[in-house]
Amino acid sequence: MKKIVILGAGTGGTIMANKLRKALDKGEAEITIVDRDKTHYYQPGLLFIPFGIYNRDDVIKPKADFIPPGVKLVFKSIEKIEPSENRVLLEGGQVLNYDYLIIATGTNIDIDETPGMNGELWGKRIFDFYTIEGATALREFFRDWEGGNMVVNVAEYPIKCPVAPLEFTFLADSYFTEAGIRDKVNISYVTPLSGAFTKPKASKMLGELLVEKNINVIPEFSLESVDNEKRVIRSYDEREVPFDVLTIIPTNKGSALVEKSGMGDDLNFIPTDKYTLRSKNYENIFVLGDASDIPTSKAGSVVHFASDVVFDNLMSLMEGRPMKAKFDGHSNCYIETGFGKGSIIDFNYDTEPLPGTFPLPGIGPFGLLQNTKMNHYGKVLFRWLYWHIILKDKELPIESQMTMAGKKL
């Protein structure tokens, strides 16, 4: 009887628990999944909370609802992984031994990484929207706000869901327009990148949208500190951008558990083979999703596609066969652009986002790198898909490998 332990019951861990339980008889493997929190957040939904489109109840469900029977679910803090001993230490001295370990502990924001961020204005005029607390606090702030300088800033990359800050900016433009105060709100998008996004074609399309919506883009801005007194953010090369409200995407880091276990890089991301998704240092450990250091987006779609590869390779490893599944870095992101429209990008390690149709070549219904109402409906429907299909690993008409069919070079 093999012991498989999954750390983290978020998107990746939950999908893996469902895949593995379906594939393996109870006599073959004991599967345990550990998480410290009982609530599953539909993370793409957090973006909508500041604008009153979703509220808290729209984005939460109990984690336990998505873990299949026959998988042991443990709600405890993880103290440490001891990879050379093949065991995990939990709070209260509990020890979990494993034959195979899947680490899916994700990434979180760290507001103490930048001087002044976690200062007196935090939660009052400086907010994040990557946590339920941040998103709901922003909702309260925007309700009564009468206008001024709104700054959206990404402190540094990589971040979870790299399109989210842009979506937030587009939705803010839409929200303040509908509230009738857009002329009183000066919106600036301040980024360390040289343009709107990380990939050239998408950057151009999104950059043009920002211009169209009268949003100032301030590129090449590497955040050094937040000045609470002067209400400015300051870059390393000593530029300042004033704000009345600052929505910030703080430095993203892997779990502190990774650091304690001595398994991460300088941002606590775990060195992982970008094709097999196995840890570079330990043969019986796979790393799924945001916790890894693979060079693709930290996003739910990536986790979903990558889970097929982790599953196949783990099965091969257990049966003593060579690992053949190879991840291509496939990422697929809906991008809300405001006023009931949206865009979609689909890309992998080697192919940047291209225009075209998705998922059916020539038909769609979604338009890649286009700004359409249909794309927005896709995002709206996606929440249902997430809860009912994706987490439970049911069939979807989308391949985990990216396809060139339907794309235009």
Next chain:
Amino acid sequence: MAQKTIAGHSVNLTDEGYLEDHTQWNSEIAKEIAREEGIELTDKHFQVLEFLRKKFEEGTELTIRKVGKSGIADIKELYRLFPGGPLKKSSRIAGIPKPTSCV
């Protein structure tokens, strides 16, 4: 790709002006590229360049954060040494490929 003579040495450059082959690099070339970027190289600059080249040869992905923790110069100082894009400029001067954009 284009061939160009820098400081009397014939080298291959990418469209963005990065050396195609980091082994073609030497300190004369570095000084010449730095001048194009408006930078006069000091010992401190060379310490950073050596660090970058060493890390590149070891196969490490470089980020400004990693260079800032090298003990040679913190991020603020890197901005002073290589104004307006420390990692991109220092990589070019160090003769190593342009840092991969984040995802």
